Amino acid sequence: MPLDLxxxxxxxxxxxxxxxxxxxxxxxxxxxxxxxxGDDITIYxxxxxxxxxxxxxxxSGCAISMASASMLTDFIKGxxxxxxxxxxxxxxxxxxxxxxxxARLKCATLxxxxxxxxxxxxxxxxxxxxxxxx
Numbered sequence: 001m002p003l004d005l006x007x008x009x010x011x012x013x014x015x016x017x018x019x020x021x022x023x024x025x026x027x028x029x030x031x032x033x034x035x036x037x038g039d040d041i042t043i044y045x046x047x048x049x050x051x052x053x054x055x056x057x058x059x060s061g062c063a064i065s066m067a068s069a070s071m072l073t074d075f076i077k078g079x080x081x082x083x084x085x086x087x088x089x090x091x092x093x094x095x096x097x098x099x100x101x102x103a104r105l106k107c108a109t110l111x112x113x114x115x116x117x118x119x120x121x122x123x124x125x126x127x128x129x130x131x132x133x134x
Contacts (some may be wrong), residue, residue: 031114034061056073
């Protein structure tokens with residue numbers, strides 16, 4: 001897909017985010033903040049038998065962070081927690097369709113970092129180094 005089509009998809013997810021909102025009784029919720037850009041996100045997961053049954057996010061931020069959260073929340077529905085734990089930067093680049101570059105990297109990965117932290121915490125596991133570095 002040409003770069004401008006990826007940009008259109010990012011803008012579409014930013015203007016009309018999927019899964020945005022809160023959840024009354026999530027299995028777990030985790031909040032993260034990106035001080036570099038001011039992005040602020042809370043992820044709510046409804047987990048059933050080790051799978052993401054439903055996911056919501058709330059918060060605010062730049063187009064990259066909010067589009068990434070929208071795309072990621074679509075992508076992880078139905079995934080096993082073990083699959084979530086293994087995800088990294090390549091998954092975000094594939095979802096966005098672009099490499100955000102060093103200046104926007106934290107914006108692009110904030111939602112993934114938050115989702116992964118939630119998956120680890122739900123299972124009472126220590127958050128791994130790769131997740132902490134996102």
